[in-house]
Amino acid sequence: MIDILAQEAVIPRQAVAESDRAVAFEAAVREHQAMVFSVGYHFLQDRSLAEEIAQEVFLDLYRHWNEIQSKEHRLYWLRKVASRRCIDQTRRRKLRNHVSLEDAPEPFTFMPATDPLLKRFIEQLLQKLTETPRMIVILRYQEGLEPSEIADLLDMPVATVKSHLQRSLALLRRKLSFATREGTS
């Protein structure tokens, strides 16, 4: 009898805990979905694939829910897992035949300096970077992270992050200035 009463007392508590977790999880998804999705979208330039990866990242978060210690830890964890998944995905599937930015031809049509077209052009240029430099640029300019934070997320020395960043920016700037200069002249 006592056992039955005890069981009845325990089951609702578990159900409540489960329900609380589901509510908290949904709130976390809504809070961070733009960040996780955008990392994937800017990295892959494919909406459906970016959504697929973002879903996997959040399901991973759900599986590791009990290990997350704070809101800051959750944000750090999501950025780290999203970055890794994007890089792994590209390397595994060999989504495209990579052409390095150095080898990429100059744009055939010159870009007017209007914002939407410029944005699109920058996105296209980003795709020419190899995986790690591309993710570094995204984390720096989408997420506004410092090189030390990016180094921590991607498990690499800060000096390597800075060097990737400088090199990528120089290449992007050169390609972009060529396009806009020729476009306006």
Place this chain on the structure above:
Amino acid sequence: MTEFEDQLRRALARKEPSADFAARVVARASGTKRPIAWPNWRAWAAAGIAASLCLGGLGLEMEHRQRTREQGEAARAQLIQAMHITSSKLQKIQKKVRGAL
């Protein structure tokens, strides 16, 4: 911040996924295996350690008993042998005493 970096920041502004994205994720999560709570792991680990300690203690106790039994048997054999020796010596002495009389 240079103008170029500003352009990069604008181009890489966050974008929203589909409107039903969160609902789809939550639906998929509700179908996945529930996360395992730490207390369960701890309970299982404690039970495992306790069982190991019990088995270890039982093994040591059995080994101790076996050793004690072997020592007892060896002592018994030595005592019997000593009694045999004593008995044979007493018989020899008895014979000598009888011969002398």
